[in-house]
Amino acid sequence: DQQVKQNSPSLSVQEGRISILNCDYTNSMFDYFLWYKKYPAEGPTFLISISSIKDKNEDGRFTVFLNKSAKHLSLHIVPSQPGDSAVYFCAASVTGGTSYGKLTFGQGTILTVHP
Amino acid sequence: NAGVTQTPKFRILKIGQSMTLQCTQDMNHNYMYWYRQDPGMGLKLIYYSVGAGITDKGEVPNGYNVSRSTTEDFPLRLELAAPSQTSVYFCASSYHGQSEAFFGQGTRLTVV
Numbered sequence: 675d676q677q678v679k680q681n682s683p684s685l686s687v688q689e690g691r692i693s694i695l696n697c698d699y700t701n702s703m704f705d706y707f708l709w710y711k712k713y714p715a716e717g718p719t720f721l722i723s724i725s726s727i728k729d730k731n732e733d734g735r736f737t738v739f740l741n742k743s744a745k746h747l748s749l750h751i752v753p754s755q756p757g758d759s760a761v762y763f764c765a766a767s768v769t770g771g772t773s774y775g776k777l778t779f780g781q782g783t784i785l786t787v788h789p
Numbered sequence: 790n791a792g793v794t795q796t797p798k799f800r801i802l803k804i805g806q807s808m809t810l811q812c813t814q815d816m817n818h819n820y821m822y823w824y825r826q827d828p829g830m831g832l833k834l835i836y837y838s839v840g841a842g843i844t845d846k847g848e849v850p851n852g853y854n855v856s857r858s859t860t861e862d863f864p865l866r867l868e869l870a871a872p873s874q875t876s877v878y879f880c881a882s883s884y885h886g887q888s889e890a891f892f893g894q895g896t897r898l899t900v901v
Contacts, residue, residue: 708889717879717892763831774839775820775886779831
């Protein structure tokens, strides 16, 4: 039972255009969502997060949108740069109780930004 | 800034052998985690710890053991290696349960 799903295994975008990566979740208890970026042979690095009390969070070129009713979040990268080419993981957690920050990850989306 | 350090980076094990994957962090984080990533899949939680002396199972704990004797170190033990444990292993730490986790560079393990 995959609680966090990234249905697009890959995405190809031209430099300067917008990249939109999508993520769906099924567990309504999730209240904190994160995006991680991963380059080959490296560990994931934190990109941006959003709490369920918000519907949007921006950090420079990166914006995450959360639609709680649809159990859907998306990451927008504008403008996309070749250095953004990486695997992007969506992750979710339940912050209360005994969750202790345990993350549930999606399968990842490979983003390729062409010059 | 070392952050989260994992050793070794690569290892090949024979079926039935045992080994310990080392993880240490220098950020004074209370929370530490072990994840594994199989090809084309997301990361799955093996074990986690909320402080020295406290550990608990994650989603896929079978075949593994952990200990947390200090805040800094969180080793992962494989007792009887099996081909199903071929994977990339990531250690992570976080300040508390509502902050982002920092990951090590990973250990690529192959069991043959």
